[in-house]
Amino acid sequence: MKRSRVTLADVAAMARVDRAVVSRVINKDPTLNIRQETRERVLTAIDRLGYRPNVAARSLRTARAHMFGLFIPDFANPVYAEIIKGAESEAASQGYVLVTGSAIGAGLGEYMDRIGQGRIDGLLLAGAGDEAGLVEHLDRAAIPWIMLNNRSRSVERYVILDDERAAALAVEHLVRLGHRRIAHLAGPAGADTAGRRSAGYSAAMREARLPEGPIVAAGYTPAGGAAAMARLLDGPERPTAVFVANVASAIGAMEGARSAGLEIPRDVSIVAVHDLELASYLFPALTTVRMPLAELGRRGVTLLAGLKPDDKVAEVLAGPIELIQRRSTAPPPG
Amino acid sequence: MKRSRVTLADVAAMARVDRAVVSRVINKDPTLNIRQETRERVLTAIDRLGYRPNVAARSLRTARAHMFGLFIPDFANPVYAEIIKGAESEAASQGYVLVTGSAIGAGLGEYMDRIGQGRIDGLLLAGAGDEAGLVEHLDRAAIPWIMLNNRSRSVERYVILDDERAAALAVEHLVRLGHRRIAHLAGPAGADTAGRRSAGYSAAMREARLPEGPIVAAGYTPAGGAAAMARLLDGPERPTAVFVANVASAIGAMEGARSAGLEIPRDVSIVAVHDLELASYLFPALTTVRMPLAELGRRGVTLLAGLKPDDKVAEVLAGPIELIQRRSTAPPPG
DNA sequence: TGTGTACGCTCAAACGATTGATCATGTGAG
DNA sequence: CTCACATGATCAATCGTTTGAGCGTACACA
Known part of the structure; x- marks a missing residue:
């Protein structure tokens, strides 16, 4: 060497x-x-x-780093993997390097400080909430940024997916199978995606002239899903189907149902948002709604490449949303 | 703004x-x-x-970027998430930024070209094989690098875990339960981890004076695991337990066993290397061997920070390896 | 008075690439 | 013969920080 x-x-x-x-x-x-x-x-x-x-010299002179950042809350959540893939490949084809980081033991603020000025030309934020001071931190950095999958309350600077439609697809599938007591295992209270999926659930239930079943919120994790499922099944009128806001919670939800002595889908049907390779290998294979996550990452990069610091972005990404029917949904018992 | x-x-x-x-x-x-x-x-x-x-100016002057790269094959594999977490937190505490990238539609060569010179001070490679030209590419970049979890054939520049011991723990667990026909669902033929886990399996079987059961190789994916399991169960003397080299393949292997009409663990026990949160939520909950993956990432960064381009590193990371017993293993039938 | 030295700063040359301005040369037109 | 212009380069300032060297003042000591 x-x-x-x-x-x-x-x-x-x-x-x-x-x-x-x-x-x-x-x-x-x-x-x-x-x-x-x-x-x-x-x-x-x-x-x-x-x-x-030498990248440093070039960046210094041109004031462009040819690098984009992608910030996610947690690498362990496989949903982000899809987004990263899309973003990386689009960045590569535009001549940019995409670097992904997460906030481990440090908020975005500290992260941005370490990133410093001039290292990245733009930042994509996936799964960020409306944390206090977040927008201020980003603006101090004076680079373009876009939130993915989160309609920030404070500024128009986001790309989201049609979560309401995804939820509706799931609920309609259950209705078509004959379910009438359809519960909703929702996402965390603060999350924007959770809100939109819940809204889609409500709309679809109204459309089908069905009463909204019990609704319980949980984090997008297996543990959260398991706990929430236990509470859902605890009520007097047990639902025959559950629409779960996220595939990670659904994995826990399935375990929750089994712990309650129920068999899926015989006693209760389960359908969740976001498809993963894993879903086909669960027992039973999980029915999901596939969302264009890679496309979301791709679109984020494309927009970022042409964005000036004060531009607004407010986009609901058009893209294929489809129900992937597997074995976790079936007609209701009886 | x-x-x-x-x-x-x-x-x-x-x-x-x-x-x-x-x-x-x-x-x-x-x-x-x-x-x-x-x-x-x-x-x-x-x-x-x-x-x-301004990072560019600083880097230009000091010839240090205060940034490390981590290159992984695929973000969808949750095993890497652990490594990333460990590496990120260690990097942060040393004042470095860690950026993670994967090779999507581009080999490491193209990636390194886009990264350019002077952008990162060192590179960690997780899950890389001994691809042709890899070492040359890295050396052209003239930065320190270390392979994680892969004993490169050509150079001494790696940190690995004690995969043989992990395999032995798994096999010993099965032996203790009374199993005698223990098959091995191995990793991909080329992978170094696969080889070490297979070696550990063989050693443990020899130690227990048991004949090596059928051995079938598969990629570290659910799909690979499912296919391999089908072949394993196809033989004349069906094994009563299977040691699976990786948790991702184990998920597929479980599905493969079910497809063959077997119930886990009644008809066949399954134990796999690498623990994930997910493992507790599978059906049945998967018995695994936990490896210090985060520690591996952490150690990689620590070494990188003190490494000069020509230094050698050849380390088997000492760290807790433990069997996490869940529901997928039980005494053999009969 | 001269000298040593500690203090509290300032000066200016790098680092390596980019880019608007400039220059030498040859050629063709008038 | 001169001017205009295209061709094929070169010149040099610039980006923002870092860092070894230097400089003025004050004070102590001989």
């Missing part, structure tokens, strides 16, 4: 041209008029020396 | 000192001798102007 500290000047010297020429060749500057032979000398020198541009 | 392009010079002007003083105050330069009053003027100015150091 040899300490390669090759600079533009080294390349220029080898190719017997000015540094400016090398720079323009690398950046394909259209104003550059150059002989084919000279260009080749430059290219050969770059190759022979193994030259790679 | 105001375009904050505050520089050292602005701060210096406001505090009526030289830029050098501001710089030294910020970096807590011990050689700086300064009056308390002056220091306070500087601090106030920084605060009033909302100054944040």
